[in-house]
Structure formats: structure tokens, C-alpha cells
Amino acid sequence: MSLMQPPSHGAGPRVEKRIWWSRMMIYRPACMKCFLTSCGTNRGSVVPFSGNGTAIVTGLAPISISLHKESRPKKLSVPGSQPACRYMRTLCLLLVVFFLGCDSSGMEPEPTPVRGDVIDVTTLATYTAEEVSQLVGAYGIPYSARYGISFYVLEYLTVDTHGEETTASGAVAVPQPVLRSLPMVSFQHGTVTRRSGAPSRGDTNEAVVGMFFAADGYLSVMPDLLGLGRSPGLHPYLIADVSASAIVDMMQAVVRWSATQPWSYSGEVYMAGYSAGGYTGMAAHRLLEAEYSSEFTIKASSLMAGPYDLSGTMLELMLREEPYPQPYYFPYVLFSYNEAYGLYSSPSDFLASPYDVTLPPLFDGMHGGGDINEAMPTIPIQIVHPDVRRSFLSDLNHPFRQRLRENDLTNWTPRAPTRLYHCAADELVPIENSIIAAQSLGEAATLLDPSPQSEHGDCAPLAIASTRAWFNSVSTSGQ
The missing domain is CATH 3.40.50.1820 (Alpha/Beta hydrolase fold, catalytic domain)
Known part of the structure; x- marks a missing residue:
């Protein structure tokens, strides 16, 4: 005989499922106890389920199930054979997993990912x-x-x-x-x-x-x-x-x-x-x-x-009014430092035209150094706006100079x-x-x-x- 009773007039499929589930929990409360305790639910935990009620875990004692009045069945027919019992025990557990889930408060928490994972x-x-x-x-x-x-x-x-x-x-x-x-x-x-x-x-x-x-x-x-x-x-x-x-x-x-x-x-x-x-x-x-x-x-x-000597040897090289074999190195440093340290609001604040427009899109991870060199003058410093260049040359504590000094690697002593x-x-x-x-x-x-x-x-x-x-x-x- 089916466990599901015909729905009352006006009850839709959702109500039907909830009432049937409530009755199932009365039929086999022991399976719910085993499932909840195996999930690590603490004694006394109140666990809602998909019927109109709650289940209270009481440790090894039988589970106390409280159902709303309208969910209590008037009569429940139960198959008595052992195969039927085993079948219902398995079905009960599967339905608990599907509809109920479990309170994970007693479970080991997932480890939080950390650097180097x-x-x-x-x-x-x-x-x-x-x-x-x-x-x-x-x-x-x-x-x-x-x-x-x-x-x-x-x-x-x-x-x-x-x-x-x-x-x-x-x-x-x-x-x-x-x-x-x-x-x-x-x-x-x-x-x-x-x-x-x-x-x-x-x-x-x-x-x-x-x-x-x-x-x-x-x-x-x-x-x-x-x-x-x-x-x-x-x-x-x-x-x-x-x-x-x-x-x-x-x-x-x-x-x-x-x-x-x-x-x-x-x-x-x-x-x-x-x-x-x-x-x-x-x-x-x-x-x-x-x-x-x-x-x-x-x-x-x-x-x-x-x-290693960014603020000295390398900066002097980039400031020269002379051709450099790989001019794209210079804007690479400018863009990466601006991204990291917020030196300027936009490329137009420090790059001369047209480089303030033509160079940024080339540092999208899709272009090689040769592509960027083709858009560069052979003298790297010429991409910098003249006003910014004058300010930089006259100010030994210019923010860009300071950041270069912070990144020099000539001020430490290795042991190895x-x-x-x-x-x-x-x-x-x-x-x-x-x-x-x-x-x-x-x-x-x-x-x-x-x-x-x-x-x-x-x-x-x-x-x-x-x-x-x-x-x-x-x-x-x-x-």
C-alpha cells in the first residue's frame, strides 16, 4: 500500500510532498536519529525538515518529533515483512539526505585556503x-x-x-x-x-x-x-x-x-x-x-x-637622450609602478601624446616586446610629457624616484x-x-x-x- 494519501481538495503538489514527508518521519524516526547523529548534530539541536514540524536530537534516546496538527496522519499502514522494512529504512535515509540535509555545526570545518595552497x-x-x-x-x-x-x-x-x-x-x-x-x-x-x-x-x-x-x-x-x-x-x-x-x-x-x-x-x-x-x-x-x-x-x-640598481644605474640609462635597444622596458616599469603605487590618475598625466593613448592597450598580456617597440620611439624618455620630465629631473624626492629606491636590491646582506x-x-x-x-x-x-x-x-x-x-x-x- 502506498504511503502517500490522496491530497485534500485544493492542496497542490508542494503541500502533498510536505505532508507525505511528515508521515514518513513518524514511520521511521530511528533512521532520522542515525542520520542526524552521523552528521555530527549535537544533542538538543533543533533541525527543521520539509514537513510541518521539527526534529529534536536527544542523543541515543529516540528522537522527539513535533508535527503541526494538520500534518499528523490519522492512520498509517505499515508493511510488516523484513524486506519491506529494509526497503523503507533505505528509502527513509535517502529521503532525509535529499530533503533535510543536516546541521553541520558539529562537523569539521573546511580548511580556509591560504597562500601557497x-x-x-x-x-x-x-x-x-x-x-x-x-x-x-x-x-x-x-x-x-x-x-x-x-x-x-x-x-x-x-x-x-x-x-x-x-x-x-x-x-x-x-x-x-x-x-x-x-x-x-x-x-x-x-x-x-x-x-x-x-x-x-x-x-x-x-x-x-x-x-x-x-x-x-x-x-x-x-x-x-x-x-x-x-x-x-x-x-x-x-x-x-x-x-x-x-x-x-x-x-x-x-x-x-x-x-x-x-x-x-x-x-x-x-x-x-x-x-x-x-x-x-x-x-x-x-x-x-x-x-x-x-x-x-x-x-x-x-x-x-x-x-638591481633601479634608482641609479637603470634610471640614468632611461633618462638619456640616446637610443636604447629595448625601449619597451621603460613604459613597462611606468605602468606597473603606477598600478601598484597610484602615482598618477591616468596615462595622460605622465605620458606625452600620442603615447598616452597608443601604449596602454599594448600591455594587455597579448602583445610581445616587439609589438610594443614598434609603437615606441627609440629614445624611451621621449614618451614622457615634457612638464613631467622637468619636474622629475629637478626633484630628487619625486614619488617615482622614491618608489625606485624602495625597490633597489643593493641594501641587504645574504647569508648563502x-x-x-x-x-x-x-x-x-x-x-x-x-x-x-x-x-x-x-x-x-x-x-x-x-x-x-x-x-x-x-x-x-x-x-x-x-x-x-x-x-x-x-x-x-x-x-
Whole structure:
């Protein structure tokens, strides 16, 4: 016999369902007790359900069910066979789940996501040792890989320039076959404006450098940084603190993820980066030693051709009335600093026409440096409004100067051995950046010139190869 009685005149389907559910709860109150207590409902909790009434949990005693008068059935026929009882017990539980839910006050709360938490990991590709050797060799680095690699893309939580929670991405390369204990190399990429130029794309120069280290037996970590890869917004170009936090947060995410994988993280960290990556790598090194020394032990740091002296060497270079090979670097700094520090209300407040209109759309993450250079004069300072230029030149405490000074990396002392590789003929990032940094960083820092006649691009493979040899001589695990 059906448990559902014909609805009274005027009662619609919704009323019919509620009355039927109320009767079901009288028929099998024990199933409700089991469900509620299993959900963690506390004794004495009042739980509403879809009938006209409430259920009161009384611990191990029978549940007290209070129904409104109009919901109480006059008569209820119950099947008496054991199969029917089992059927009704199961049906009762399913209906409780569907209609009632449960009070979660006694359940363990979901952990609140924090910086460095992993959002997602996907496998992008795998390479044999021979394939890695070919990829690296194409960049002019003689190399024979010891291991194949698996290449992953990892998304994680971090914070933006305003301290708000956001997401970022990066690449992780892991040697194959899996080694028991892996030291970490955190490699920072150079200047990138197009989101797809970040390491997580997998086919960029920066990604190949990461493979280079992984195929030697390292857990290779390559942050995209904010505003690149899968991260929203404008990339905070050459802003030290937020770049460092994005790097460290990814390192934490990789360690947490590695705890669920066949390999383990050995505890050793090797920091590296070239050009803008030399700058962000130094910022991350500083942060790790200042605030994360209990989590990460930096064994060696190789920072190559970085613009560490922003308010001095690099600013003087940008102020010259001379052509510069990569003029887009200058507006990249202007836009990122304005976004982070609110120096001006709009581009028209500091850029001359037509650059106040033509340049901003090009920093949308879809255009490369070559695209932006085509819209630039060869002399970068010419994009700045003449009045702003005069004000800046006459005011040594101009807000932009102050922010550049805050982001200089020439005012700290590392504890871990640090090498500053830089070629004397560098036309984009003068070697004076590393000379000044080496003098101020103290005894732990050493300046090395792998090829005095090489310019910025040609210096990179030589400095990276030297870095690899040094790291391998220092590492005590995973090789």
C-alpha cells in the first residue's frame, strides 16, 4: 500500500510532498536519529525538515518529533515483512539526505585556503633525456641530459600588489625516472609581456632552462609571476616584494604537492634567474632568508645580469637622450609602478601624446616586446610629457624616484653563497648593476664575468651553464 494519501481538495503538489514527508518521519524516526547523529548534530539541536514540524536530537534516546496538527496522519499502514522494512529504512535515509540535509555545526570545518595552497596541477608533457638534450642544445649550450623529465603546470594562491588574494601559475619539471630525494632549483624568467611567454606555456626559452636543471636531478620550479601565465592583471614588473612573495608562495605550493607524490623534497634550495629574473631571484633570496629560513635552506644563489640598481644605474640609462635597444622596458616599469603605487590618475598625466593613448592597450598580456617597440620611439624618455620630465629631473624626492629606491636590491646582506654573473659588454642591463650589488651585499657575494665581450643575449647561455656546474658542485642530494 502506498504511503502517500490522496491530497485534500485544493492542496497542490508542494503541500502533498510536505505532508507525505511528515508521515514518513513518524514511520521511521530511528533512521532520522542515525542520520542526524552521523552528521555530527549535537544533542538538543533543533533541525527543521520539509514537513510541518521539527526534529529534536536527544542523543541515543529516540528522537522527539513535533508535527503541526494538520500534518499528523490519522492512520498509517505499515508493511510488516523484513524486506519491506529494509526497503523503507533505505528509502527513509535517502529521503532525509535529499530533503533535510543536516546541521553541520558539529562537523569539521573546511580548511580556509591560504597562500601557497595548490589549486590545480596538470601534466603538460614528458620528455626523454635525448629530447631534453636536443632542446637545450638548440640554445647553444653543449649538454647531455642525465634524466628525462615530466613537465607540469601548477596553479596556486598568492597575493597581489595590494595584498589581496589572487592566483598565479608556474611550471614544475621533475626528473624521470623518479628519484627519492630532490633538491629544488627555483629559476626566474626574464622580461615577458605576453602571458603565453611565461614558463607554464612549456615551449619558451625559460621553460627549457627549467628542463635543463630538472634533467640533472633537480626539482625545477619556474614561477610565471603575477599577471603572466594564468594569473590575471598587469604584471608588477621589477617590484621586489610582490615578486618575491609570488616566488616563495609557489615554492611552498610545490613542497605541499610533492608530499603527495613519489618523490620528496630534500630541503635544499638553489636560487637562479637571468635579467629581470636575476632581479626577482635576488628579491626572493632576500625574503627567504629574512622570513622563511625555517622552511627553506638556500645552498647557493646564482643571480645573472639583473637590474638591481633601479634608482641609479637603470634610471640614468632611461633618462638619456640616446637610443636604447629595448625601449619597451621603460613604459613597462611606468605602468606597473603606477598600478601598484597610484602615482598618477591616468596615462595622460605622465605620458606625452600620442603615447598616452597608443601604449596602454599594448600591455594587455597579448602583445610581445616587439609589438610594443614598434609603437615606441627609440629614445624611451621621449614618451614622457615634457612638464613631467622637468619636474622629475629637478626633484630628487619625486614619488617615482622614491618608489625606485624602495625597490633597489643593493641594501641587504645574504647569508648563502651568492654569485652575480654579468658580462661586461651587456648593452641592456649594464654590469654596473652587479658591481654595485657585489660591493653592498658583502662577503657572501662574488661577481663573475663569464664572457667580457658578450652582450646581454649572448651572455645568458654561458652564465646559465656556469650556474649549473656550480650548483652540481655544491649539491649533496638528488644527483
